[in-house]
Amino acid sequence: MKLEHASWMEVKKYLNKPRGILLPIGSTEQHGPIGLIGTDTICSSIIADGVSEKTRMYIAPKISYTPAKFNMKFAGTVSISIEVFKGLICEVIQSLLKHGFKFVYILNGHGANIEPVKEIIEELNNCNIFIKSWWDFPEVNILRKKFFGEWEGMHATPSEISITQINHRKIINKNLNDCAKLPPKKLSAKFIKDHSGDKHGHPDEHFRLFPDGRVGSHSALANPEYGKLILTSAIRAVTKDIKLIEKSIQ
Ligand SMILES: [Zn+2]
Numbered sequence: 001m002k003l004e005h006a007s008w009m010e011v012k013k014y015l016n017k018p019r020g021i022l023l024p025i026g027s028t029e030q031h032g033p034i035g036l037i038g039t040d041t042i043c044s045s046i047i048a049d050g051v052s053e054k055t056r057m058y059i060a061p062k063i064s065y066t067p068a069k070f071n072m073k074f075a076g077t078v079s080i081s082i083e084v085f086k087g088l089i090c091e092v093i094q095s096l097l098k099h100g101f102k103f104v105y106i107l108n109g110h111g112a113n114i115e116p117v118k119e120i121i122e123e124l125n126n127c128n129i130f131i132k133s134w135w136d137f138p139e140v141n142i143l144r145k146k147f148f149g150e151w152e153g154m155h156a157t158p159s160e161i162s163i164t165q166i167n168h169r170k171i172i173n174k175n176l177n178d179c180a181k182l183p184p185k186k187l188s189a190k191f192i193k194d195h196s197g198d199k200h201g202h203p204d205e206h207f208r209l210f211p212d213g214r215v216g217s218h219s220a221l222a223n224p225e226y227g228k229l230i231l232t233s234a235i236r237a238v239t240k241d242i243k244l245i246e247k248s249i250q
Helices: 008-014 039-055 082-098 111-124 138-152 158-167 174-181 189-194 203-209 224-249
Strands: 021-025 104-108 129-133
Touching: 021 039, 021 082, 039 104, 039 158, 039 224, 082 104, 082 111, 104 111, 104 224, 111 129, 129 224, 138 158, 138 224, 158 224
Parallel strands: 021 104, 104 129
Antiparallel strands: none
């Protein structure tokens, strides 16, 4: 059910009924010594795939280039400005709505995307655009807490890395694994509150404070078995959320 694997006539037929579309968004940024650069996009995409299977909804091509300026001191990170990101999201949403998709459900995997997307939704003044991050749902958070407790942290979290390990590369390299074996610096409650939504400072400062890229997250606790349980729970929670939306628009 990927939009890019459908023909326009199939999409037209789908739109005979009031149907929505999923739009996974993530990032292209460092995720610590053993986390993949594409972690955020992999997580939102794999959850969207599962939701699409259950709801028979189309998935729009994922958006991986997003704002991640604070990580620009780390090799491999690609960051676009908030203005460009907002413009991109806005035009993608408008295109989809123009064709008659009844709603757009943005499934997010990267903290810094939340505020700009919410601003766009407000500017478009359309109540059929939704954004949810996969960690927004209580049932998902119960698992994150149960498996990793405080070591879940804020960036390069063991839960997101666990999800990537289900069917993507698990980094096995002695030096990198040794580096990730040590617990990261513990964060204060104030730091977590002040920096939620990836409100991190200048890239130099961020690199100085968190030189291996982990922000309070003990990535080495990641495990694909936990990943499968978190994934199943996220798919179930998002599907439930979408069923409610579908009910309300019929
Ligand atoms: Zn991430």
